[in-house]
Amino acid sequence: MTTAATSVSYRLPQVRSLVTPLPGPESVRLAERRRAAVAAGVGSSVPVYAMDADGGVIVDVDGNSLIDLGSGIAVTSVGASDPRVAEAVAAQAAHFTHTCFMVTPYEGYVTVAERLNALTPGDHAKRTVLFNSGAEAVENAVKVARLATGRDAVVAFDHAYHGRTNLTMALTAKTMPYKKDFGPFAPEVYRMPMSYPYRDAAAGLEADGAAAARRAIDQIEKQIGGDAVAAVILEPIQGEGGFIVPAPGFLPALAAWAKDNGVVFIADEVQTGFARTGAWFACEDEGVVPDIVTLAKGIAGGMPLSAITGRADLLDAVHPGGLGGTYGGNPVACAAALAALDTMTELDLPARARAIGDRALPRLRALAAELDVIGDVRGRGAMLAIELVRPGTVEPDPELTKDIAARALAAGVVILTCGTYGNVIRLLPPLVIGDELLDDALTVLETAIREAAA
Numbered sequence: 244m245t246t247a248a249t250s251v252s253y254r255l256p257q258v259r260s261l262v263t264p265l266p267g268p269e270s271v272r273l274a275e276r277r278r279a280a281v282a283a284g285v286g287s288s289v290p291v292y293a294m295d296a297d298g299g300v301i302v303d304v305d306g307n308s309l310i311d312l313g314s315g316i317a318v319t320s321v322g323a324s325d326p327r328v329a330e331a332v333a334a335q336a337a338h339f340t341h342t343c344f345m346v347t348p349y350e351g352y353v354t355v356a357e358r359l360n361a362l363t364p365g366d367h368a369k370r371t372v373l374f375n376s377g378a379e380a381v382e383n384a385v386k387v388a389r390l391a392t393g394r395d396a397v398v399a400f401d402h403a404y405h406g407r408t409n410l411t412m413a414l415t416a417k418t419m420p421y422k423k424d425f426g427p428f429a430p431e432v433y434r435m436p437m438s439y440p441y442r443d444a445a446a447g448l449e450a451d452g453a454a455a456a457r458r459a460i461d462q463i464e465k466q467i468g469g470d471a472v473a474a475v476i477l478e479p480i481q482g483e484g485g486f487i488v489p490a491p492g493f494l495p496a497l498a499a500w501a502k503d504n505g506v507v508f509i510a511d512e513v514q515t516g517f518a519r520t521g522a523w524f525a526c527e528d529e530g531v532v533p534d535i536v537t538l539a540k541g542i543a544g545g546m547p548l549s550a551i552t553g554r555a556d557l558l559d560a561v562h563p564g565g566l567g568g569t570y571g572g573n574p575v576a577c578a579a580a581l582a583a584l585d586t587m588t589e590l591d592l593p594a595r596a597r598a599i600g601d602r603a604l605p606r607l608r609a610l611a612a613e614l615d616v617i618g619d620v621r622g623r624g625a626m627l628a629i630e631l632v633r634p635g636t637v638e639p640d641p642e643l644t645k646d647i648a649a650r651a652l653a654a655g656v657v658i659l660t661c662g663t664y665g666n667v668i669r670l671l672p673p674l675v676i677g678d679e680l681l682d683d684a685l686t687v688l689e690t691a692i693r694e695a696a697a
């Protein structure tokens with residue numbers, strides 16, 4: 244891959260190559276062991292066991308080389324074995340893997356906080372706290388907002404996904420598989436209508452961002468009252484809910500309303516953050532400056548790390564000891580984050596994400612013009628989606644969506660699906676994927692869609 248800044252050299256051949264049908268015999272053997280050892284509640288979208296990964300490929304235990312269009316759900320933007328990350332992890336592990344920042348602190352945590360304070364939107368004074376997962380970051384953003392405002396209510400949106408812990412299940416919209424039978428859920432969570440331009444227009448609603456924001460704000464004021472709301476939490480582009488890009492104006496109007504009402508505006512950038520959408524953070528597209536941003540996934544080159552970064556006055560309002568956790572900001576994960584941030588900067592991965600979008604979107608749009616099973620093509624940068632419907636309608640077609648993903652996999656391309664209705668193909672390639680490999684994967688996807696639709 245070549246970017247404006249430099250070029251990437253790969254350890255593994257960047258090719259799609261199948262030496263067995265998928266899953267191959269070794270993957271089948273591991274699946275049998277897994278059935279006897281791993282709880283059935285943990286799913287895997289692809290029945291193929293990984294052995295190695297680099298750049299845009301995952302090599303499985305049978306020696307098949309698959310093109311990765313999922314990045315482990317938007318995590319391995321710098322690749323799954325970025326040499327800089329691998330070296331930093333090994334070097335840190337050789338000294339200490341853990342002391343607990345709440346016991347004996349260390350420099351890496353402080354440096355990550357400094358970097359995130361500088362990188363996230365807004366030039367106001369900021370503070371950062373580090374955790375392990377996206378859900379944990381969201382939980383803590385809400386804790387801070389409630390303490391700082393002295394209010395209880397939290398506003399989330401239709402199609403939202405914020406995690407699988409109790410509070411984040413409450414914030415997440417979709418019941419199956421995330422919430423079903425796991426209640427009762429945390430109280431004082433209110434769900435508001437999202438801006439979903441494709442479906443808003445199909446439903447005859449005004450689809451522009453200002454109108455969609457008015458609908459949400461009207462409901463917030465009627466159901467809760469602005470002075471009772473601690474926080475509004477929103478993904479700038481919704482992830483699991485279907486890669487829904489709100490209409491322009493929606494985010495700024497909600498952020499402005501939050502400001503006017505003393506409400507903490509939390510941007511959940513767990514999936515959209517760290518160059519994925521062509522900017523460091525998706526909020527930047529409309530110049531929105533959140534009070535708190537939640538971060539994870541792409542932050543540390545695949546190592547488990549998450550963060551909340553936000554207004555110093557909010558984060559410093561919490562009493563000492565009120566925030567933390569045994570592993571939060573683990574030193575190995577911090578070393579990985581600093582290395583991943585260096586790689587993202589050196590390779591100018593925001594620009595690379597834009598280039599991926601510029602390369603893929605015209606092809607996806609051309610296909611949409613040809614096939615009436617494609618209701619919508621959307622996305623920004625390297626966060627792209629195809630919404631599949633029954634021909635001539637807006638009725639979701641989850642079966643077709645599954646069929647397409649299965650056909651792509653059989654041909655050696657890992658593709659993820661998502662969406663409230665399970666009818667969205669989402670593309671999240673590692674940002675270090677080369678053009679040739681990306682083109683090959685898109686050709687496989689186009690063929691899979693054509694064949695499944697036929």
Ligand SMILES: Cc1ncc(COP(=O)(O)O)c(C=O)c1O
Pocket residue numbers: 316375376377378379381404405406407478482483511512513514515539540
């Ligand atoms: C927007 C968003 N928030 C929160 C989460 C939860 O992150 P984690 O799975 O690391 O807990 C996710 C995960 O997909 C996400 O996409």
